[in-house]
Amino acid sequence: MSKLIKKNVEDLNVKGKFVLVRVDFNVPMKDGKITNDNRITAALPTINKLTENGAKVVLCSHLGKPKNGPEAKFSLKPAADRLAELVSAKVTFAPDDTVVGENAKKAVAEMKDGDVVLLENTRYRAEETKNIDSFSEELASLADVFVNDAF
Template sequence: MLNKKTVDDLKVTGKRVLVRCDFNVPLKDGVITDENRITAALPTIKKLIDEGARVILCSHMGKPKGEVKPELSLAPVAKRLSELLGKEVVFAKDDNVVGENAKAA
């Protein structure tokens, strides 16, 4: 048995927790066609929220050759997450990894 820590081992009350998620979901015309990756992340996200953490989720769909493509936006994922969690998920739209919108959020 490995001695790796899991989310169950963390004390997150009052802390900001950065969670790297694989939200690279298939989209067709801006609509999610398979939300399995989103629903797979829900137990971890909910646990952290329930334990009093301020959860920051990060993911990406891609930026081919450094070019921003609107069809690869995670905005539909943020919208669906809001619905599934029953609370607002603030989407920080930035062209940089951590831009001004993310900092403000």
């Protein structure tokens, strides 16, 4: 991943590049349904700008606080479904309990310019809350560019 720091996605030439975007899709849920999608809609300007400019957009986020590893109620699948309703780009959800395992790598490898892949909940990995570099390096291996769109 490039060490060059830019301030806006408008400053980036992203055509054909894999762009890892940290988003905040930590949305309220009830009975497996999103009750407020404001955090998803807040990310739309960045996602749309990148897809319109031909990036392959790989999204990562956390949801809730799983205590014992992967738990279905903390899956980002509902967020992927909602995102697919809101953007014109193709959105693929990469269900993978390790977040960056074979399912995720396959989904990313199959992307075309302008596509979006949402990875599974980063908090499925204990390393996410412990700031362990190896997990960051695994995420970084999926992309050419990193954009932080979480607040």
